[in-house]
Amino acid sequence: MTTLALYSNKGGVGKTAAAVNLSYLSAQTGTKTLICDLDPQGSATYYFRVKPKLKSGPKGFVKGNKGVYKSVKGTDFENLDILPADFSLRKLDVLYTKFGNSKKRLKKMLYPFAGEYRLIILDCPVTIGILAENILNAADCTLVPMIPTTLSVRTYNQLLAFCKKKRYDVAKIYPFFSMVDRHKKMHKDLMLSVSRKYRGVLKSFVPYLAQIEKMGIYRAPVAVSAPESLASKSYQNLWSKVQKNILNPL
Amino acid sequence: MINNLKFNLPDGHDEKQFIRQLADQYTIKKEPTVDERLRIYDTFDWRLFNKALILYSAGNRLFLRKLAKSEILHSVEFSKVPVFIQDFHAGEFKKQLAPIIKMRALLQLVELQSRSTPYRILNSDQKTVARLVFEEIRPPRKRSTPASANHLWLKPVKGYPKYARNLAKRIEAAGFTRGKAEDIYFEALAVVDKTPGSYSTKMNIRLDPAMRSDQAAKVVLRFLLNVMRINEAVFEKDLDTEVLHDFRVALRRTRSALAQIKNVFPTRTTSRFKKNFAYVGKRSNALRDLDVYLLNQDAYKAMLPAAVRDDIDPLFRHLRKKRAKAFQHVMRGLKSKKYATLMKDWEAFLNQPPPDSATALNAELPVIELARQSIYKKSLGVVKTGNKILANNENETLHALRIECKKLRYLMEFFASLFPRKKMNALIAQLKNLQDNLGDFNDLCVQQEYLLHIAAELPAGQRHIQKTLVAIGSLIEALDREKHDVREAFAKTFTDFAAPAIQKLFQALFSSKAQSG
Numbered sequence: 001m002t003t004l005a006l007y008s009n010k011g012g013v014g015k016t017a018a019a020v021n022l023s024y025l026s027a028q029t030g031t032k033t034l035i036c037d038l039d040p041q042g043s044a045t046y047y048f049r050v051k052p053k054l055k056s057g058p059k060g061f062v063k064g065n066k067g068v069y070k071s072v073k074g075t076d077f078e079n080l081d082i083l084p085a086d087f088s089l090r091k092l093d094v095l096y097t098k099f100g101n102s103k104k105r106l107k108k109m110l111y112p113f114a115g116e117y118r119l120i121i122l123d124c125p126v127t128i129g130i131l132a133e134n135i136l137n138a139a140d141c142t143l144v145p146m147i148p149t150t151l152s153v154r155t156y157n158q159l160l161a162f163c164k165k166k167r168y169d170v171a172k173i174y175p176f177f178s179m180v181d182r183h184k185k186m187h188k189d190l191m192l193s194v195s196r197k198y199r200g201v202l203k204s205f206v207p208y209l210a211q212i213e214k215m216g217i218y219r220a221p222v223a224v225s226a227p228e229s230l231a232s233k234s235y236q237n238l239w240s241k242v243q244k245n246i247l248n249p250l
Numbered sequence: 251m252i253n254n255l256k257f258n259l260p261d262g263h264d265e266k267q268f269i270r271q272l273a274d275q276y277t278i279k280k281e282p283t284v285d286e287r288l289r290i291y292d293t294f295d296w297r298l299f300n301k302a303l304i305l306y307s308a309g310n311r312l313f314l315r316k317l318a319k320s321e322i323l324h325s326v327e328f329s330k331v332p333v334f335i336q337d338f339h340a341g342e343f344k345k346q347l348a349p350i351i352k353m354r355a356l357l358q359l360v361e362l363q364s365r366s367t368p369y370r371i372l373n374s375d376q377k378t379v380a381r382l383v384f385e386e387i388r389p390p391r392k393r394s395t396p397a398s399a400n401h402l403w404l405k406p407v408k409g410y411p412k413y414a415r416n417l418a419k420r421i422e423a424a425g426f427t428r429g430k431a432e433d434i435y436f437e438a439l440a441v442v443d444k445t446p447g448s449y450s451t452k453m454n455i456r457l458d459p460a461m462r463s464d465q466a467a468k469v470v471l472r473f474l475l476n477v478m479r480i481n482e483a484v485f486e487k488d489l490d491t492e493v494l495h496d497f498r499v500a501l502r503r504t505r506s507a508l509a510q511i512k513n514v515f516p517t518r519t520t521s522r523f524k525k526n527f528a529y530v531g532k533r534s535n536a537l538r539d540l541d542v543y544l545l546n547q548d549a550y551k552a553m554l555p556a557a558v559r560d561d562i563d564p565l566f567r568h569l570r571k572k573r574a575k576a577f578q579h580v581m582r583g584l585k586s587k588k589y590a591t592l593m594k595d596w597e598a599f600l601n602q603p604p605p606d607s608a609t610a611l612n613a614e615l616p617v618i619e620l621a622r623q624s625i626y627k628k629s630l631g632v633v634k635t636g637n638k639i640l641a642n643n644e645n646e647t648l649h650a651l652r653i654e655c656k657k658l659r660y661l662m663e664f665f666a667s668l669f670p671r672k673k674m675n676a677l678i679a680q681l682k683n684l685q686d687n688l689g690d691f692n693d694l695c696v697q698q699e700y701l702l703h704i705a706a707e708l709p710a711g712q713r714h715i716q717k718t719l720v721a722i723g724s725l726i727e728a729l730d731r732e733k734h735d736v737r738e739a740f741a742k743t744f745t746d747f748a749a750p751a752i753q754k755l756f757q758a759l760f761s762s763k764a765q766s767g
Contacts, residue, residue, distance in 0.1 A: 030322025
């Protein structure tokens with residue numbers, strides 16, 4: 001089982017859209033895939049038309065009670081299941097702190113899924129506390145969507161500093177560009193300089209496209225609602241890079 | 251895990267009408283019908299099936315999955331269907347297949363046309379809560395023939411069990427009957443009359459301890475004849491090296507059975523067949539040797555220093571040419587009248603009813619007694635010869651010991667069904683360790699000599715051949731180092747085999763004293 005986190009300490013960068021589309025593309029190859037919606041807003045859950053409800057409650061989620069495993073739902077797509085979000089997940093940071101061994105609880109909770117799933121994709125909320133550490137511990141690698149703006153790069157630097165301070169392996173972190181406006185010179189320039197400066201930047205990006213925003217209307221991955229669209233193709237490219245650079249060598 | 255349910259269609263079934271009926275209770279969405287050409291592959295000896303793996307292609311993708319599971323373990327795109335493991339690109343697929351299929355070729359077992367029409371059952375959020383799939387399987391290019399399998403699958407979606415339960419009730423009420431949820435693999439192979447796992451070189455026979463020894467020997471020999479026949483029939487196709495290998499092993503076992511299961515047939519019969527089979531074996535020696543060198547090509551190259559690694563390629567080109575000739579030589583032998591007569595006579599002999607009066611000393615002896623005697627005696631012989639080698643540090647006798655071990659191994663395998671399986675397996679495993687060591691040593695000696703001999707065959711005048719000769723020299727040296735290591739390991743391997751615990755087990759199972767006492 002491999003665990004892949006879609007994580008960023010900045011909001012609105014396209015984490016959920018990437019998590020939903022990549023998990024769909026993974027399932028399409030026949031790989032049993034589970035997407036875990038850790039975000040109390042429950043956007044991924046909404047996209048898959050599932051009710052945001054965890055039978056375990058937030059405490060049970062932190063402790064890995066049976067209710068967590070009973071909450072898993074099949075999606076519209078074969079080989080793809082979802083562990084839905086729940087509004088109560090907003091308390092995760094507090095609850096992880098409250099119980100002992102607080103930084104590895106998520107990893108432990110995911111462990112029983114190993115028998116059934118070969119890939120787990122975590123759709124993470126914006127966080128840089130205990131929950132972030134749980135995510136970094138649970139994930140075999142972390143994908144960070146990054147808008148090519150100075151603020152985004154600054155936040156990415158904060159993340160790297162955080163990882164170094166807390167001794168997390170930065171080699172497991174792979175940024176990729178998201179919501180790219182190809183007409184903006186600044187986006188292009190920043191992409192070039194960031195790719196040179198940081199290691200692990202995936203050579204595949206997701207443009208800013210209306211088709212991706214429309215996922216909220218169609219409630220389906222873009223590869224399903226608009227299979228021939230540029231949006232769909234850009235996620236397919238991203239997925240093949242993830243397979244080639246990250247999953248295959250693991 | 252939730253299980254898919256399979257239903258057989260009722261007589262006069264009408265798909266559209268059935269879906270219309272369901273639509274009074276459920277929102278149903280039809281998905282596009284999928285037509286797929288499926289091809290299933292395995293090796294000649296069912297290596298994938300024996301590991302519960304199914305390799306199949308649909309379109310231009312190759313898939314590997316577990317038997318009776320729908321999850322795909324690996325999938326890969328191909329432009330030409332891979333036959334040997336080296337035809338796969340490096341990756342997970344290759345990594346998983348390599349240790350299983352090894353040097354065997356992948357063969358297409360069956361080609362099928364499958365048509366599936368999926369329907370999704372939706373809840374009020376337009377979310378899929380169950381799937382219905384009508385599935386039809388038929389041999390390709392025969393649209394007029396009735397489908398060989400026609401089913402309805404109910405595929406529950408995790409987290410929505412109530413829908414699946416209610417749908418199952420509705421389906422049964424409409425006259426569908428529950429089918430055995432067997433893997434489509436078996437149905438597919440049944441279409442072409444193939445039985446998975448039907449070929450194996452393992453001595454898959456059951457002997458009765460009280461059986462007459464001559465009849466028991468014939469059971470063993472008939473099994474071996476069958477293996478020979480099966481491989482001989484496909485030899486011409488040159489699928490892979492193991493067809494000849496399996497043929498030769500069955501032949502060698504046959505000769506060994508004739509020699510080691512002593513005095514069960516008239517001496518004249520035994521010696522005639524022994525002589526003729528020896529001839530058949532000899533005729534294919536050269537081809538097998540060449541096969542082994544060519545199979546080892548990568549391993550040999552890995553032994554060489556990088557600087558001369560590619561210089562050895564002309565040698566393998568030369569060997570490949572020789573192999574083509576050797577193959578034809580064996581082919582002619584198998585097609586000859588002499589061989590046909592031999593096999594016909596042999597078959598006739600094996601199928602003769604038992605004679606009324608004994609024609610040989612041990613013919614009527616219960617097989618269990620003969621088995622015990624021969625195995626025990628041979629095992630003592632192996633220990634004696636081995637000890638001699640240890641005491642005198644002789645290399646020459648190693649060859650004799652290897653042959654003795656082989657004879658013992660064959661005897662144990664012929665008669666394995668007469669003894670407790672676990673104990674027998676433990677002894678065979680120990681013997682196998684010793685055989686591996688002796689086999690490796692012998693192979694290395696033979697290979698060194700062969701390389702020296704073959705070097706003389708290459709056109710020495712050419713410049714690049716001189717480089718090849720240097721590389722061959724380097725290879726001979728590398729083989730020598732390995733030979734030394736293998737020889738070093740002999741003492742320990744043999745001492746393990748001759749250990750009191752193992753020898754006591756031999757005694758307990760096979761010695762007549764242990765049996766009567």
